[in-house]
Amino acid sequence: MSDQNSLKRSLGLWAIVGLGLGYMTPTVVFDTFGIVSKQTDGVVPLAYLVALVVMLFTGLSYGKMVKVFPSAGSAYTYTRETMSKRLGFMVGWAALLDYLLLPMVNALIIRIYMVSLFPSVPAWVWVVSYVAVVTGINAWSMKGTSRLNTILVVFEITLIAAFLVFGSIQLSNGMGAGTIMTTDPLIHAGVQVGAVLTGATVVCFSFIGFDAVTMYTEEAKHVSVMPKAILLTIFIGGAIFFVAGYFAQALFPTVAHFHNTDDTLPEIGLYVGGKIFQLVFVAGAFAATVASGLASHSSVSRLLYVMGRNGVLPRKFFGYVHPRFRTPLLNVILVGVVSLLAISMTLELISSVINFGALIAFTFVNLSVIAYFVVHKKRYKTPRDFFTYLVLPIIGAGMTGILWVNLHADALIGGISWTVIGFLYMLVLTKGFRTKLQSFDFEEADRS
Template sequence: MNLPGGIWSTRDASDLVSDTEDSEHSLQRSISSVGLTAMGVGAIIGTGIFVVIGEGAKAAGPAVILAFVLAAVTCLFSALSYAELAAAVPVSGSAYTYSYATMGELVAFIIGWDLILEYGVSVAAVAVGWGGNVNAFLDSAFGVRIPDAISTSPEDGGVFNLPAVFIVMAITFLLIRGTRESAKANLIMVGIKIAILVFFIIAALTSFDPNNFQDFSPHGTSGITTAAGLIFFAYIGFDAVATGSEESNNPGKDLPKAIVGSLVISTLLYILVAVAAVGVAPISTMTDSKNSDAPLSAALEAGTGLSWASALLSLGALIAITSVVLVILYGQTRIFFAMCRDGLLPRSFAVIHPRYGTPARLTLSFGILISILAALVPLSEIVKLVNIGTLFAFVLVNIGVIILRRTKPDMERPFRTPFVPVFPIIGVLLCLYLMTDLPGTTWIRFVVWLVVGLLIYVFYSYGHSRLRTRDRDQSGTAA
């Protein structure tokens, strides 16, 4: 096995696109521009805005508003790079596929393996959070709760997290049923959660007090920067739009609009919600530890006296989390599908169901594995892998834009990132800065996972890669 000679092999973008024409291993184009944008908003607006704003307020005070702006700008540079590559290489796989076309097979495998973990852990963690929000909603609306024995993991004092299993398997069967149906369901959920956030903004403005903005930045620039680092992860999710490249009706036009558009829509909502939350009640309301699980509800109730608003915002959080589970699980299956189709993982998983037009076997397998993880394992520590995995993917996508501009200058690009290489370099530096702030244990787990992946690549993926099996087949035919 001559590993050093072939691990940097790249695949031409046209070659990657031609693989999508194989009917047995190709996905159906069925998602509109609106559906793609809703995917991005669905993945971005989750528990982040309902919970993380309180943590950001602790660090920055009322200047948490600026922290939302700074975090959005940080994401924008990477979003522009994603938009260019998604339009130029409209194939499932997101950062994995782009790395294959620019930096070679080994780098592509590493980022694909990384994204499988990132998305899988994210879905499991969000599903656990969904179970917690079910109890919060039932408690605030009806005064009842699901017993801890069947709503928490063994380590948290329960036996089995039934709500988490329910939501993962429900979304799994929806994804198996069809991409068009899944996109429609997500669009409805996105509409509802946006409506609930708009309600919060309007209700808060009726009791708006400008005095709450005094001592605007109590901890100075460092507080804003710290808060931006926390809030950054409320923006993660726009990259999931790129996993829908192959199922987009018009990828060249729709993907850039959806990636950048979903980030802009979410940013505007986040900033308006932050302004309303600071204005409706003293900042101490959101930073109080007893309100850490529902800072928006606490602020609205304290400022307006709307006690029933807590139940409404709990419902909003529940719907928000459901759409996140849908979009992130969808993204994970498409990345794994692309790796299987390329032969880096078992190709049998890349078979499309003849009736539903989806990778049903693969989707069901992931649904079961993630359900087990969500039911039995507390994810308070391992979920940190989501952060480092996302930032690592962002770094490679930004680098990929620079490389592809140099190696394929005449390649058709329906969307072009402005000011290359300056903008991608800024994107890389911002991501690296945030990565340095992650704890050492996160880096250790990340490296262990990558080592496991490298062993799989050496002993399985390299020999089964379509780059080499196709070459061997062609050599045999020629002989």
């Protein structure tokens, strides 16, 4: 592939990890604390621990597959290359729903923040301004996106550290459990396994982002860093969620203190550190949202680029790389246009279907390990291979499958509707399955 038609390799290990953490938005643990605390009967950190285990199994599968297929397609690429091109297209199409909606969610959250601060300014002004800035940064340079994302992630992690300090002081003064050394946030009378699993289903979505780093494979300085980047993103993000959730649960054993349990971040900041810290804490959440917006915007543009390069989406548009910026410029702009829908959409509507595609992608990445290593490469004859390439991915697929079937009814309806549209599009693309989908071949794509 010619240099002008390829993505620029400019990202090191920690730059990729930073993009993954930015995508995950660590401060989301405080936004959803009230919801998860009610669902789990006050064991938020335990729900995160369960979710972390589920994500680690899937993360191991991503690490295996990214070394075999070092390209930017993620679950879409792995499924089409190990199982079926048509099945791969459908997995990619399902994942596209998740990736397309995440940038819009960030734009919508920014709209909510700014309207609450400046109610006299029309909401569309904030959405258009935010989308224009994020789109411009992504179009200009992936390296620039990474640098700004890193600054924002460091800022929000610093604020979380400040929360831990203030929280420790408040606990020593008798607030909540009255001590840091308590097991109540993890286990106490009345906690039910079903409730914890329900909470884990919710917080599992906080980890969405570790898989998105695979979209930067073709921009990594060395492909070998990708498995490390995936696992580091999961471990660091999981550690932040667990520790922050533990302190929050120790400080607030119940949600009785909160006036708005749908988003408890502002009140947590107020009760723990006072009015000034609350303002800074909300500013950190704003930074986290921008960081997530940068990361999610860039990752979906890469997925569209790979699908365009393969010819399953119109190649001249979706497979285009700007010769100077070396970014998929048209895709970046398209994602920006879609994000403008945040002007009128509601957070409840978007979030109800956002995880449908992600869990499908996670499940099929686990299955692709089995398809490639066990079915194609016959790597099951030693105890180590049997455990590594069959047992572990089966556990991973089973865990993500359980979460998928427990999705909200609105998510299933919206996701299935999107899938049907994708299936009909594939019928048109293959002329009723009379022709094959194009193979994943870089040289062939260049010649076309």
